Amino acid sequence: MSQTQRSKLLEYQIRAFTEGSIEYINNQWVFFDSETEEASLLEEYLHQEIELFRLNRWRKGILFEEGKVCLPNETLFLEDQDLIRIRKHLVYSLEKILEDINDDAFFQFVTTLNSLHFSIYDCIYCYNHLSFLENERGKNGVNFMVFDNQEQICNVQHHFCYLEKTSDRFEFTLNSGKRVVIEKLIS
Structure with missing residues (x-):
């Protein structure tokens, strides 16, 4: 991409x-x-x-x-x-996450968010832990994002592990209780 x-x-x-x-x-x-x-x-x-x-x-x-x-x-x-x-402008920390993740993870994250009827412009909070690891050789942690589309709230946890293998797992949880988990692994 x-x-x-x-x-x-x-x-x-x-x-x-x-x-x-x-x-x-x-x-x-x-x-x-x-x-x-x-x-x-x-x-x-x-x-x-x-x-x-x-x-x-x-x-x-x-x-x-x-x-x-x-x-x-x-x-x-x-x-x-x-x-x-x-x-609209994106929340800066979300913009940085989108820039830092690989193409497959980017595509999977955005399209899954859209399938749940949310837009990246619905982001009301984003904690980007990845940005604190910029100078680290191996990166491992979780980013937190909250989206509000005026009808529902969606909390997203982005678990990342960038060591020998690359792993991006996104856990979407809606206020209705619906959950979606997607994971992208690259060797």
């Missing part, structure tokens, strides 16, 4: 965006989150990628001052009541 394939799998996760509308109020662009109905200044997202809904499709670009959105081949300007979506 290439870095491009990993990126594509992450890009198409459900709940990867905060969606809402914008209004121009008191000479400032204000973003209204459609899920929480909270308002925030759009300037918090300057120089970040946003998607703007125009001509019945989402158009990806970078947000700049004064409501300018630079797309690959054109520049658009925001209009009152435009629909936009802003990609």
